[in-house]
Amino acid sequence: MYLSALEAVPEDEEARLIVEVLRDTDARMASSAVGRHLDRRAAVLLTGDRFAAWVRLMTDLTAEQPFLRRRLEEWTRLRAVVLDQAWTAEELTAGSEWLQRAVVATPTAAPREALRLLAERGRTRRVRAAARTRLSHVATHDRGPGTSGAGPSVFE
Numbered sequence: 001m002y003l004s005a006l007e008a009v010p011e012d013e014e015a016r017l018i019v020e021v022l023r024d025t026d027a028r029m030a031s032s033a034v035g036r037h038l039d040r041r042a043a044v045l046l047t048g049d050r051f052a053a054w055v056r057l058m059t060d061l062t063a064e065q066p067f068l069r070r071r072l073e074e075w076t077r078l079r080a081v082v083l084d085q086a087w088t089a090e091e092l093t094a095g096s097e098w099l100q101r102a103v104v105a106t107p108t109a110a111p112r113e114a115l116r117l118l119a120e121r122g123r124t125r126r127v128r129a130a131a132r133t134r135l136s137h138v139a140t141h142d143r144g145p146g147t148s149g150a151g152p153s154v155f156e
Contacts, residue, residue, distance in 0.1 A: 003036065005021075006018075007040070022061070038058060082110060096123075100131075
């Protein structure tokens with residue numbers, strides 16, 4: 001019920017619906033539904049101008065939800081890496097497996113520095129292998145517009 005409502009919610013009703021969902025007595029289901037919604041919306045907004053304001057609003061709405069707040073923080077770190085803004089090796093290597101897989105699989109071009117770091121120090125073999133594959137693809141293929149070199153995406 002909530003998944004379809006969150007999928008179809010107009011932007012101006014999003015905050016109200018998230019608050020409503022998080023008030024549900026089934027806290028696990030509510031958190032899961034809102035988490036899926038946050039992932040879907042963050043992927044759409046990731047490189048746009050509205051991302052930061054949206055994250056601030058969602059962080060306020062999810063103040064009592066540690067998992068959802070962490071996920072929003074991870075989306076913010078992912079944005080910093082993807083847009084080649086300020087990020088540190090420690091933030092990336094200490095990040096969750098989800099964050100590391102997202103950096104490797106992002107449809108936009110991840111900086112080579114981030115891919116090299118994850119190829120060497122990613123949390124899991126899966127992350128390290130995916131980063132090596134992506135680096136190899138970047139090194140051997142033209143990276144013109146629309147060619148990210150990514151495999152299956154965490155955004156789909």
